[in-house]
Amino acid sequence: xxxxxxxxxxxxIPIGVMLVGNSPLKLLRLELLGCCENDLWEIRxxxxxxxxxxxxxxxxxxxxxxxxxxxENIGVSPVEIDKRLTVVMDQFQLYPLKNQSPHTLSPGQxxxxxxxxxxxxxxxxxxxxxxxxxxxxxxxxELYRMMSDLHKxxxxxxxxxxxxxxxxxxxxIIVLQDGMVKLEGKPSEIxxxxxxMKEAGLIPxxxxxxxxxxxxxxxxxxxxxxxxxxxxKQICKSALKT
Amino acid sequence: MQISFENVSYWHARGNPFEHRALNRISLxxxxxxxxxxxxxxxxxxxxxxxxxxxxVFPHQGEVKVGSYRIIRKQKDLHFLRSDVGYVFQYPxxxxxxxxxxxxxxxxxxxxxxxxxxxxxxxxQMMEFVGLSYEEIKNRSPFRLxxxxxxxxxxxxxxxxxxxxxxxxEPTVALDPxxxxxxxxxxxxxxxxxxxxxxYITHRLEEALEYAERIVxxxxxxxxxxxxxxxxxxxxxxxxxxxxxxxxxxxxxxEANKILPxxxxxxxxxxxxxxxHIINLFQKSWEE
Numbered sequence: 354x355x356x357x358x359x360x361x362x363x364x365x366i367p368i369g370v371m372l373v374g375n376s377p378l379k380l381l382r383l384e385l386l387g388c389c390e391n392d393l394w395e396i397r398x399x400x401x402x403x404x405x406x407x408x409x410x411x412x413x414x415x416x417x418x419x420x421x422x423x424x425e426n427i428g429v430s431p432v433e434i435d436k437r438l439t440v441v442m443d444q445f446q447l448y449p450l451k452n453q454s455p456h457t458l459s460p461g462q463x464x465x466x467x468x469x470x471x472x473x474x475x476x477x478x479x480x481x482x483x484x485x486x487x488x489x490x491x492x493x494x495e496l497y498r499m500m501s502d503l504h505k506x507x508x509x510x511x512x513x514x515x516x517x518x519x520x521x522x523x524x525x526i527i528v529l530q531d532g533m534v535k536l537e538g539k540p541s542e543i544x545x546x547x548x549x550m551k552e553a554g555l556i557p558x559x560x561x562x563x564x565x566x567x568x569x570x571x572x573x574x575x576x577x578x579x580x581x582x583x584x585x586k587q588i589c590k591s592a593l594k595t
Numbered sequence: 596m597q598i599s600f601e602n603v604s605y606w607h608a609r610g611n612p613f614e615h616r617a618l619n620r621i622s623l624x625x626x627x628x629x630x631x632x633x634x635x636x637x638x639x640x641x642x643x644x645x646x647x648x649x650x651x652v653f654p655h656q657g658e659v660k661v662g663s664y665r666i667i668r669k670q671k672d673l674h675f676l677r678s679d680v681g682y683v684f685q686y687p688x689x690x691x692x693x694x695x696x697x698x699x700x701x702x703x704x705x706x707x708x709x710x711x712x713x714x715x716x717x718x719x720q721m722m723e724f725v726g727l728s729y730e731e732i733k734n735r736s737p738f739r740l741x742x743x744x745x746x747x748x749x750x751x752x753x754x755x756x757x758x759x760x761x762x763x764x765e766p767t768v769a770l771d772p773x774x775x776x777x778x779x780x781x782x783x784x785x786x787x788x789x790x791x792x793x794x795y796i797t798h799r800l801e802e803a804l805e806y807a808e809r810i811v812x813x814x815x816x817x818x819x820x821x822x823x824x825x826x827x828x829x830x831x832x833x834x835x836x837x838x839x840x841x842x843x844x845x846x847x848x849x850e851a852n853k854i855l856p857x858x859x860x861x862x863x864x865x866x867x868x869x870x871x872h873i874i875n876l877f878q879k880s881w882e883e
Binding site: 405459461483486487489490491494515517518554555556558559560562563566570572581582584585588589591592593 | 636769773801842847869
């Protein structure tokens, strides 16, 4: 399942860094992972988190060390570490840089490294906390492709974002405001009525903005369009029909 | 102030095995009061280009002139140039220096020996302009502010010397959508009211289209496209090659133009124009 949410406090709950009281989220967490509160180590092994600021999670002296760090921590055998290192470094084009210090990398590259480090652990759930915010749009697109590949392989993806154009690909959107769930649903449900979204300080994606402006001017027939492609079709249909 | 680049080249780490050419024979003029968006993928030379306007780096070949200043290492009066050219770095945390917000914003004026009263009224004015409450924030440590606020402090600090040129290096990166729009409308206001030249470095084509009068695309240190926003649709291939991602609006226009009875003209680049255009289209087809 790929979930997108807009939040800062929700992100830490699933790995048990922050424990919440008797909230449904706690139940969700335990159900999701099938383990109890005392198993924080187990939880962290299964849930990877990519922080917003990659500087916070880079620890190694070299890029290779940095990725290996988490694997050593969870007791992966040296042979297996080597294997996984090769795979993720290849995937993220980090191989040529493997002996460099993480701090010589650009912000975008650092973020790639942070993601590589998390994926090397083969987590069941990966949380991306605005992981695309420091990437160029092109690298961000690559990141989304990777997320959807991971998702196809059965990994749960929780993407924390305020980049509205990215939401089309997810299965479920949770909008948080003041620590509470304000809205929840499929993208089509969320984009159907944007007034709640705006109240939460979010700006709908381009196609939805245009749709809203047009429906406000009385062109109700394009009401169902959410993506740019749907918008084109609907506009053409109604412009040609009349 | 007129900015002119003539055949300018620059190498990072020149004379060292890691030497890398950042700017490759760039020639271009920016007239006073223009809003220019500078785009390109990482490593295309955008930042080097902007830093040269502020005299932070010097050309190895060619000549850069900003107003009456020549950008060469031996130039003595570059600090005057720097008060005429404001610079907001990509990460505001890199340029915040003061112990408190007041000190930070007024830092650029310290060497000009203003009277205390005059100084505080200037700082208040700048803070109000960028939307920070003077009483509430002036004594706080700038390092304890949120990203959006830090960026505002950096902007106020860059504006306090009353610059004629303002350079912004990806000021909206990692801001939330509302923060982004707030900051951009502030910049737009500066440009419209004060007629300040704006050099705006960005990865986001939609921002460039919505706000800039001119878009300069750099690719491996060369100018690969230099156009008005309305010229973008015709040069999409160049933009893609330079690593710039198409906006949903351009995607929409390209698809719509394939099937719509009346073409959406290339100069429709702002969202409101597009909406008006579609409404117009509907009305026309009804009349017929």
